[in-house]
Amino acid sequence: MPPFVVHLLALLHELSHGPATGTETGLFSEPNTGLLTLLGTLSAAQASEPVAAGRPCPAAFVGHLAQLLRFSAASLCGTPEFPDFAAPWQVRHVSPDEWQQLQRELGGAFAALRAVVVRGRLDEDRLNEALTALTHAATHTGALRFHIANVNSANPHGREQAG
Numbered sequence: 343m344p345p346f347v348v349h350l351l352a353l354l355h356e357l358s359h360g361p362a363t364g365t366e367t368g369l370f371s372e373p374n375t376g377l378l379t380l381l382g383t384l385s386a387a388q389a390s391e392p393v394a395a396g397r398p399c400p401a402a403f404v405g406h407l408a409q410l411l412r413f414s415a416a417s418l419c420g421t422p423e424f425p426d427f428a429a430p431w432q433v434r435h436v437s438p439d440e441w442q443q444l445q446r447e448l449g450g451a452f453a454a455l456r457a458v459v460v461r462g463r464l465d466e467d468r469l470n471e472a473l474t475a476l477t478h479a480a481t482h483t484g485a486l487r488f489h490i491a492n493v494n495s496a497n498p499h500g501r502e503q504a505g
Contacts, residue, residue: 356376358452359379360379361375384490385438393489400486400490401436405447407451410451411452411454418458
């Protein structure tokens, strides 16, 4: 496997799960800061709250990321199906089951992109496409990390706000 593919896979892993097991820090983050881990700290109610007035909720970002990564994986395989790219941004509220499902979908989308990168031969165009997907995902991951840190620092003792 070419070194750039190994590095791309490390970046994908760090975005989704955090730095490789057994390392103190990653390429750009600390342990336990993978997006899938951090999303697990949010309740469905917190995932349904907009990140700021007039902005989407975390659940919408997660739906968008899952869609983006699935689309990128399919595109790298040469079989893209163009979804309704506006649909994830319409999410305003998720139930606990819906929130869990969105997180599973995101995990599956990260895994799908990883699988395509592992088995595919990335020519220059496909490498650019994979890097574009990674950069897009990293941008939203950073925003979600920041938001989750704010939510968790505002509510350090539990997932649900007191009633």
